[in-house]
Amino acid sequence: MRNRLIKLSCVVLLAVGAIILLSPVNEQWLDWYLIFNSKLLNAVLDLARVGLIALLIAGLLSPFEALGWWAGWYGDGIETSITCKFPKQLPAIETDDSLAQPNQYPSQYPSRYIVYLDGISQSCADYPQRVQNFLDTLSASLPPDMVFIQDIMAYSALNRPLTIQRPFSKFWRWVNRIEDWNPKSPLDIFVNLRNTFQVAVSTDNRYGPVFNRGTAQVILNSLRQQGYRAGVPITLLGYSGGAQVALGAVTYLKYALNDVPIEVISLAGVVSGNNGVGEIDRLYHLRGNLDLLAKIGAIMFPKRWPLLAWSDWNLACTEGRVQIISLGPVTHNGPTGPIDPVTQLPNGRSHLSQTLEILMSILMGDVKGKGEGER
Amino acid sequence: MLNFGMSVLWNSSWQLAQAASGGAFDNLWMLIRGALALHSETFQSLQNQPHSLLAALTIVFIAGFAQSLSQIVVLFVNQVRPSRFALSLLISALFFVVGFCFWAMSIWGILNISFGGYLPFNAVVRTLGFSYAPLMLGVLVVIPYFGSPIFVILSIWTLLAVVVGIESITALSRWEAFGSAALGWVMLQLIQKTIGQPIASLGQWITNWAAGEELITNRNRLLEELYAGLKSQRGLPPDLAKKVEGKSSLPLNPPK
Numbered sequence: 001m002r003n004r005l006i007k008l009s010c011v012v013l014l015a016v017g018a019i020i021l022l023s024p025v026n027e028q029w030l031d032w033y034l035i036f037n038s039k040l041l042n043a044v045l046d047l048a049r050v051g052l053i054a055l056l057i058a059g060l061l062s063p064f065e066a067l068g069w070w071a072g073w074y075g076d077g078i079e080t081s082i083t084c085k086f087p088k089q090l091p092a093i094e095t096d097d098s099l100a101q102p103n104q105y106p107s108q109y110p111s112r113y114i115v116y117l118d119g120i121s122q123s124c125a126d127y128p129q130r131v132q133n134f135l136d137t138l139s140a141s142l143p144p145d146m147v148f149i150q151d152i153m154a155y156s157a158l159n160r161p162l163t164i165q166r167p168f169s170k171f172w173r174w175v176n177r178i179e180d181w182n183p184k185s186p187l188d189i190f191v192n193l194r195n196t197f198q199v200a201v202s203t204d205n206r207y208g209p210v211f212n213r214g215t216a217q218v219i220l221n222s223l224r225q226q227g228y229r230a231g232v233p234i235t236l237l238g239y240s241g242g243a244q245v246a247l248g249a250v251t252y253l254k255y256a257l258n259d260v261p262i263e264v265i266s267l268a269g270v271v272s273g274n275n276g277v278g279e280i281d282r283l284y285h286l287r288g289n290l291d292l293l294a295k296i297g298a299i300m301f302p303k304r305w306p307l308l309a310w311s312d313w314n315l316a317c318t319e320g321r322v323q324i325i326s327l328g329p330v331t332h333n334g335p336t337g338p339i340d341p342v343t344q345l346p347n348g349r350s351h352l353s354q355t356l357e358i359l360m361s362i363l364m365g366d367v368k369g370k371g372e373g374e375r
Numbered sequence: 376m377l378n379f380g381m382s383v384l385w386n387s388s389w390q391l392a393q394a395a396s397g398g399a400f401d402n403l404w405m406l407i408r409g410a411l412a413l414h415s416e417t418f419q420s421l422q423n424q425p426h427s428l429l430a431a432l433t434i435v436f437i438a439g440f441a442q443s444l445s446q447i448v449v450l451f452v453n454q455v456r457p458s459r460f461a462l463s464l465l466i467s468a469l470f471f472v473v474g475f476c477f478w479a480m481s482i483w484g485i486l487n488i489s490f491g492g493y494l495p496f497n498a499v500v501r502t503l504g505f506s507y508a509p510l511m512l513g514v515l516v517v518i519p520y521f522g523s524p525i526f527v528i529l530s531i532w533t534l535l536a537v538v539v540g541i542e543s544i545t546a547l548s549r550w551e552a553f554g555s556a557a558l559g560w561v562m563l564q565l566i567q568k569t570i571g572q573p574i575a576s577l578g579q580w581i582t583n584w585a586a587g588e589e590l591i592t593n594r595n596r597l598l599e600e601l602y603a604g605l606k607s608q609r610g611l612p613p614d615l616a617k618k619v620e621g622k623s624s625l626p627l628n629p630p631k
Binding site for chain 2: 072
C-alpha cells in the first residue's frame, strides 16, 4: 500500500513538474535567482538551463539514427568491418549452407554462441580496462567449443562507434582522450546520456521495433561472420543497458534463426520488460542489492510493476522463465560493481570471481530452478 | 548566387512580416502565453485584434506540424526519401488545419444551437486556434519513451484551453463548455465516418502522392515490414525475396 502511494505520488509530481516546466509560469520561477544578484550563481543556473535544453535536443534527435538506417537515408547500411574475436581453437568454418540442415555438423563445431553487449559507457570497440579484464577472464574460462562475440556496438543500429563517421565524432574522440588521461573525469556522463537515450529508443513502442531490428541485424551479421550454423543455442550477455538491447533483439533473432533457443543473461541490467521477454526461453537477471539503477529500472517501466500481472514480464516471471539472481552487496558499476576484480565480498571472494562463477554455472547449464517472486 | 538567394529569401520574409505586422502578430507571444496559462482575458482580448484569425490558423498549423512529427515512424518504416518526408510533414500539417476547421464548424453549430445568441464562426476559430497553443510543444512527443506521457499531458492541457476559451466567449458555464467541445468532437467523428469518407480518401491519395508510394499505416503491417530481409534470400519465398532485393538498406551479408 505504501509503495503504491509512493509510486502514485511520483507520477503526480512528474506530471505537475512537466506542466510547470512547460508553461509560462517557468519564467517566474526560473528567474528567481536574479534577486541574489550573483554573477556566479546566474552563470551556473544559466548553464544548467542550457544543459537542459541540450538534453532535450539530444533526446529529440536520438531516434533518428535507427529510423534513418531503416529508411536507407545513410546509404551504406550496417557497419560490418569491425572484426569480431574468433577463438583460436576453432577452425574457420565454411558456411555456404549454414541454414540448410540444423544439427548436422561435426562435433568440433561450436556448441553455443555467446554475444556480449556492453553497458551504456560504450563509445567504441575499445573497452575500459575493467570491462576488458572481465571479458578476457570470461573468454579464458569458456570451454573451447563456445564462441564468444564481444565487439558489437550495442547502441547503434549501424554498429558504428561514436568516434568514427559521425558528425560529432571529433567530440567523442576528445571525450575518450580525456577519459584515457584521467579515468575519473566526469565527461563520461555524455557517453552515458547518449546511450541512455538509445536504451529509451529500444524501449519505446514507436521506435523500439526499428532499433531492435537494427541491433538484431548487427548480431546476426556477427554470428554469420563467425560461421553460425542453424540450431546452435545462443546466449546474449547484456551488461546494464545492454540487457535491454539484448531483449529487444530476441524476437527478430528467433524469427531469423528458425526459433533457435536463446537465453539472455542480464548483468546489472536495466530492462523494460515490454519487448522480447514474451519470446525468451530464459532470462537470468543478475543484480546487486546496492544496484540503484537496476532498482530504478524496475520502478520506471510499468510493465514490470507487480500490479500489471498480465504483462509479458510478469507472465514470464510466473512461468519461471525469468530467474533473478542476487549478487549480494554489489552496486551497478565501478569499483563496487559486479565485474571489479579487487573489491571483495564479505566471504572474501572478489566481485568478479563471484560473477564469473554464476555466469559459468548458467552457461554450463548448472543453474536450474524457477523464477523468484521478486520482480 | 547564394547571396542573391539569401537576399530574395530575406526580402520575402520581411514583406511577409510587414503584411502580418500589427494586431495579433505584434502580441503573438504574449497571447500564446496567455492561452497556455489558460487566461480567459486573453481569449476575450484576441477577438478584437486585427489578424487574430490568421494568427490562430498559424498556431494550428505549427501545432499540426509538431503533431505530424509524432507519426514519423510510419514514414521511416515506409522508407520515404528525405525530400518527400519533408513534403509529407507539410501536407500532414495542412490536413491538421483542415480537420481543425471541421471541428470548429461542428462546435460552432452546437454553440449556436445551445447558446442563446448568434456567435460568429471566426470568433470560434480564433478561440479554438489559440487553444491549440499547448500542442505547439508537440515536438517534444518525439523524445523516446517519455513522448507518450508528454502527448497525454499536452492533449489534456489543450482540452482545458478549449474549455476555458469557449467559456470566455460565451455565457456557458465551464461544464457546458466542456459538453459542447465533447459534442463537437462526437459530431466530427460521425461526419468523418459518413459523408467525410470521400474527403478522407482524397486526403489519403494526397498523402500517398506526397510520400511517393502507397503508405502502409496499419501498425501490424508496419511491424511485419521490419521482418523483411532477416532470413537469407535463399530461404524466402520468391515474392518476398524479390521485395528484399529491392531494399537497399538491408544488407544481407552472405557468410564469408
